[in-house]
Amino acid sequence: MNPLQFHPNRPFDLIAIGRLCIDLNANEINRPMEETRTFTKYVGGSPANIAIGSARLGQKTGFIGKVANDQMGRFITDYLEKNGIDTTGVKIDHTGAVTGLAFTEIKSPEDCSILMYRDNVADLKLHPSDVDEQYIKQAKALLVSGTALAKSPSREAVFLALEYAVKHDVTVFFDLDYRPYTWTDEAETAVYYNLAAEKCDVIIGTREEFDMMEKLLNVKESDDHYTASRWFSYRAKLVVIKHGGSGSIAYTKDGAVHRSGIFRTQVLKTFGAGDSYASAFIYGLMKGKDVSEAMKWGSASASIVISRHSCSDAMPTWEELEQYMETAVYEPV
Numbered sequence: 001m002n003p004l005q006f007h008p009n010r011p012f013d014l015i016a017i018g019r020l021c022i023d024l025n026a027n028e029i030n031r032p033m034e035e036t037r038t039f040t041k042y043v044g045g046s047p048a049n050i051a052i053g054s055a056r057l058g059q060k061t062g063f064i065g066k067v068a069n070d071q072m073g074r075f076i077t078d079y080l081e082k083n084g085i086d087t088t089g090v091k092i093d094h095t096g097a098v099t100g101l102a103f104t105e106i107k108s109p110e111d112c113s114i115l116m117y118r119d120n121v122a123d124l125k126l127h128p129s130d131v132d133e134q135y136i137k138q139a140k141a142l143l144v145s146g147t148a149l150a151k152s153p154s155r156e157a158v159f160l161a162l163e164y165a166v167k168h169d170v171t172v173f174f175d176l177d178y179r180p181y182t183w184t185d186e187a188e189t190a191v192y193y194n195l196a197a198e199k200c201d202v203i204i205g206t207r208e209e210f211d212m213m214e215k216l217l218n219v220k221e222s223d224d225h226y227t228a229s230r231w232f233s234y235r236a237k238l239v240v241i242k243h244g245g246s247g248s249i250a251y252t253k254d255g256a257v258h259r260s261g262i263f264r265t266q267v268l269k270t271f272g273a274g275d276s277y278a279s280a281f282i283y284g285l286m287k288g289k290d291v292s293e294a295m296k297w298g299s300a301s302a303s304i305v306i307s308r309h310s311c312s313d314a315m316p317t318w319e320e321l322e323q324y325m326e327t328a329v330y331e332p333v
């Protein structure tokens with residue numbers, strides 16, 4: 001069953017809000033950063049990757065964010081537009097802020113990490129005055145990324161977007177996307193994550209991300225069922241907990257539990273799994289598929305992206321995804 005209903009007759013399927021950054025992915029794989037010399041530049045940032053994935057799958061997609069007033073900022077906006085994403089909501093910073101950079105280190109397929117340069121970044125300068133109620137009102141769904149809550153004024157901009165979404169019956173997806181280095185204080189982090197989650201229809205995160213939110217409440221044990229049920233007294237209808245190579249589990253408000261396995265693949269690097277999973281999972285739900293089927297689409301998309309070098313540029317089209325699901329081997333949990 002699909003517990004979500006999307007407002008019909010809206011021009012945008014999905015509008016994402018949050019960071020637009022640059023990924024610099026190591027060309028020399030199976031090497032530590034100290035020995036890595038060259039990188040390939042891609043558009044990055046979790047919500048950007050999800051929006052690109054969504055557009056590739058054929059969704060009418062828009063973005064609300066802020067970019068630096070320089071070559072990097074223009075590279076990002078240009079790439080979004082080339083992928084058919086509406087950039088009306090992408091504003092340009094005029095305070096001298098810079099573009100966030102994510103250098104990726106691929107020591108082995110299982111051992112990947114990201115070195116982020118995020119001082120004075122333009123994405124966190126997104127201001128409430130940059131968020132247009134009329135724009136959000138045109139969407140069936142809004143995707144919020146947790147990292148945008150890390151600092152003001154971006155934090156207030158996201159809460160305002162959430163208010164508009166709730167007011168206009170826009171279905172809200174919250175990808176927790178917890179990046180510790182963007183935050184300074186554990187309690188502050190958990191408080192804002194929990195406050196935002198109260199306003200969301202669908203919450204998607206890894207076990208570790210939910211643990212971070214629950215630590216503040218002195219929850220000692222990781223328990224997926226407990227985690228999900230906490231949110232059903234608020235707005236949530238669906239909670240998804242991702243477990244890496246062990247698949248994912250979803251709970252719906254009516255008490256149903258859905259499990260998804262993975263599509264085994266030749267993993268090049270692990271990052272990008274969550275973003276590709278989210279884009280195809282959301283697409284599946286918006287196409288009216290039931291939760292289990294949408295999770296399978298998400299797993300297939302993740303499997304494709306982790307076998308490729310980039311995150312954004314590797315996002316599959318619907319034709320690629322469909323063909324992949326016909327031929328690849330699915331391992332149920």
Ligand SMILES: Nc1ncnc2c1ncn2[C@@H]1O[C@H](COP(=O)(O)OP(=O)(O)O)[C@@H](O)[C@H]1O
Pocket residue numbers: 206242243244245246247248261262263264265267270271272273274275277298299300302303306
């Ligand atoms: N090694 C893997 N092989 C195949 N699929 C994977 C693998 N790791 C992750 N995935 C897929 O990607 C999804 C999200 O991965 P996960 O690592 O939990 O998220 P994140 O990238 O946000 O940390 C998983 O639920 C699974 O479907």
Ligand SMILES: O=C(O)C[C@@H](O)[C@H](O)C(=O)COP(=O)(O)O
Pocket residue numbers: 021023043044045046047049102114270271272273274275276311
């Ligand atoms: O989110 C970022 O700023 C970096 C991403 O573009 C990146 O490549 C990544 O980490 C993807 O995250 P994941 O999908 O949660 O693995």
